[in-house]
Amino acid sequence: MEPIIGIDLGTTNSEVAFIFDGTTEIITDNDNGILPSCVSIGENGNIIVGTEAGNQALINPEKTVLSVKRYMGTDQKLKLGELSFSPQEISAFILKELKERAEKKINRPVSKAIITVPAYFTDAQRQATREAGEIAGLEVVRIINEPTAAALSYESTNPETRRVLVFDLGGGTFDVSIVRIEDGVVEVLSSTGDNHLGGDDFDLKIVDHLLKHMETEFNYSVKDKPAVMARLKRAAEGAKIQLSSAPYTTIEEDHIDKKGFKNLHLSLELSREKFEEMIEEDLVRTMESVNKALKDASMLPSAIDEIILVGGSTRIPRISQMLEEKIGHLPHSEIDPDMCVAIGAGMQAGREMGLEHSGVLVDITPYTFGTSALGEVDGEPSATKFVPLIRRNTKLPASKSEVFYTMYDNQKAVDVKIYQGEAPDALDNIQLGNYMFNLSDAPSGNEIILHFDLDLNGILKIKAVEKKTGNKINAVIENAISRFTDEELSDTQDRINGLWTEGRESETSLEKVQTGADVNELPSEYADIVRRAEEKLTEASEDDRDEMINLVEDIRDAVMNNQMEDAEKFKTELDEILFYIG
Numbered sequence: 001m002e003p004i005i006g007i008d009l010g011t012t013n014s015e016v017a018f019i020f021d022g023t024t025e026i027i028t029d030n031d032n033g034i035l036p037s038c039v040s041i042g043e044n045g046n047i048i049v050g051t052e053a054g055n056q057a058l059i060n061p062e063k064t065v066l067s068v069k070r071y072m073g074t075d076q077k078l079k080l081g082e083l084s085f086s087p088q089e090i091s092a093f094i095l096k097e098l099k100e101r102a103e104k105k106i107n108r109p110v111s112k113a114i115i116t117v118p119a120y121f122t123d124a125q126r127q128a129t130r131e132a133g134e135i136a137g138l139e140v141v142r143i144i145n146e147p148t149a150a151a152l153s154y155e156s157t158n159p160e161t162r163r164v165l166v167f168d169l170g171g172g173t174f175d176v177s178i179v180r181i182e183d184g185v186v187e188v189l190s191s192t193g194d195n196h197l198g199g200d201d202f203d204l205k206i207v208d209h210l211l212k213h214m215e216t217e218f219n220y221s222v223k224d225k226p227a228v229m230a231r232l233k234r235a236a237e238g239a240k241i242q243l244s245s246a247p248y249t250t251i252e253e254d255h256i257d258k259k260g261f262k263n264l265h266l267s268l269e270l271s272r273e274k275f276e277e278m279i280e281e282d283l284v285r286t287m288e289s290v291n292k293a294l295k296d297a298s299m300l301p302s303a304i305d306e307i308i309l310v311g312g313s314t315r316i317p318r319i320s321q322m323l324e325e326k327i328g329h330l331p332h333s334e335i336d337p338d339m340c341v342a343i344g345a346g347m348q349a350g351r352e353m354g355l356e357h358s359g360v361l362v363d364i365t366p367y368t369f370g371t372s373a374l375g376e377v378d379g380e381p382s383a384t385k386f387v388p389l390i391r392r393n394t395k396l397p398a399s400k401s402e403v404f405y406t407m408y409d410n411q412k413a414v415d416v417k418i419y420q421g422e423a424p425d426a427l428d429n430i431q432l433g434n435y436m437f438n439l440s441d442a443p444s445g446n447e448i449i450l451h452f453d454l455d456l457n458g459i460l461k462i463k464a465v466e467k468k469t470g471n472k473i474n475a476v477i478e479n480a481i482s483r484f485t486d487e488e489l490s491d492t493q494d495r496i497n498g499l500w501t502e503g504r505e506s507e508t509s510l511e512k513v514q515t516g517a518d519v520n521e522l523p524s525e526y527a528d529i530v531r532r533a534e535e536k537l538t539e540a541s542e543d544d545r546d547e548m549i550n551l552v553e554d555i556r557d558a559v560m561n562n563q564m565e566d567a568e569k570f571k572t573e574l575d576e577i578l579f580y581i582g
């Protein structure tokens with residue numbers, strides 16, 4: 001069977017997908033599979049495509065072409081140094097690179113492809129895309145619309161008729177489409193957007209902010225210095241990406257420039273809140289386009305069954321939040337927003353090859369993980385509002401931070417509770433951990449950053465940091481995902497393996513905890529259970545052993561501090577584990 005590859009030929013990045021053993025996969029080449037859509041010409045006249053070409057853009061902009069997709073279907077001549085090319089020819093270099101990647105991986109020549117284009121592409125633009133394929137040695141079996149491909153990528157998860165909103169915000173373009181899928185047939189009902197809105201605009205907003213800061217801080221302007229501007233743009237993009245998972249980031253650029261003999265170092269903290277403020281107007285515009293797309297498809301928001309996010313910029317959390325407010329449910333996040341168009345193209349390629357069904361291989365968390373805070377539950381004030389950090393169906397590994405504020409002046413501590421579940425009231429979810437975090441004296445509003453890291457093995461790492469002092473505590477919850485299924489839930493929730501340490505650089509080893517309990521210091525009823533626990537330690541599983549060591553230490557601390565009620569509680573918990581071990 002002749003192989004057919006699926007290609008997302010994007011403005012900023014391109015990807016290629018193929019079906020291996022019934023599963024659609026993005027083809028990688030010592031990278032994550034994302035090929036920057038950049039073409040440049042090297043010293044020896046050699047053509048360079050991808051990341052290296054993107055780097056060249058900084059040094060030799062006249063020898064590099066970016067965003068060629070914008071010129072498809074026009075007669076514009078594009079320059080690579082002295083040489084001049086049509087947009088089709090430049091696109092063909094990108095397609096050739098993708099074709100070669102595929103051939104290397106599949107181990108066979110590839111001469112057929114499905115290529116995706118935006119729904120709004122005219123016939124001339126589609127024809128130019130076909131020609132680009134032919135120049136690259138690829139017969140373009142079909143051209144499909146990007147929202148169609150994105151919708152197809154999720155097809156395997158739900159076979160019924162669905163109305164899907166595809167929200168595509170990339171580096172330089174924004175499209176929103178309403179798509180109907182019925183019996184495997186995908187129809188684009190409406191499509192609208194803005195050809196000049198995307199992540200690059202958000203980067204520029206941060207750059208403006210940095211320029212203003214430098215003007216006030218150093219009394220100096222860099223606007224006419226391309227090399228400095230290029231560094232600022234890179235730093236701005238890096239900060240923007242970090243703010244998708246963290247509430248704060250610091251932009252550091254040492255030796256950014258010189259003023260007289262003085263070296264200038266840029267260091268500026270940026271909060272997610274501030275960044276969201278900067279781009280709020282743009283995001284409101286995207287929501288207006290959503291309204292228009294709904295209107296053009298004669299649909300109310302409530303008629304939408306699913307939302308699919310496409311494009312790197314949709315990782316900005318505010319976007320999911322706004323869509324949830326408008327449509328009433330959260331967007332899908334199982335498939336990487338950079339990949340779903342290529343995955344859909346790969347699935348369509350599989351169909352053309354006569355392969356019946358093809359799944360997508362994704363690792364996601366089936367549960368939401370979060371904490372509790374003051375807020376509103378069902379319109380009522382509540383002390384236990386569930387605040388999700390890592391949402392159900394998020395692709396793994398996942399990292400997320402949120403900032404929380406103290407309520408009172410000089411609040412001594414916060415009780416950080418970790419929950420798994422979907423209910424708005426944290427008390428209706430499953431508590432995985434509960435950690436006391438001591439704070440320094442500060443007025444109310446003291447910021448605490450809570451960070452969750454959930455890996456492919458279901459290990460949830462938690463870090464809480466007091467922003468003002470940098471004091472932190474860490475915890476690890478093993479098997480946060482797999483262990484908590486159905487009936488096992490309530491049995492297992494008390495037996496989480498928690499490694500918890502307090503203080504600044506907190507790396508207390510388990511061994512240290514183990515030797516910390518001196519049995520002779522304890523009243524006999526406690527000494528007895530501690531001895532029994534120590535005898536059983538070698539037979540216990542690693543999880544139980546860690547839990548037992550922690551409880552022994554808790555008992556000792558409680559007894560030493562004369563907190564006998566706590567001591568009794570820990571003793572009961574330890575007794576339960578010993579009973580369970582038998």
Ligand code: AMP
Nearest residue numbers: 012013170171199241244311312313315
């Ligand atoms: P695309 O055109 O779909 O490849 O998207 C590229 C754009 O997505 C660029 O502007 C990136 O800076 C942006 N982007 C990638 N990852 C993130 C992220 N985690 N948060 C915000 N923007 C991102």
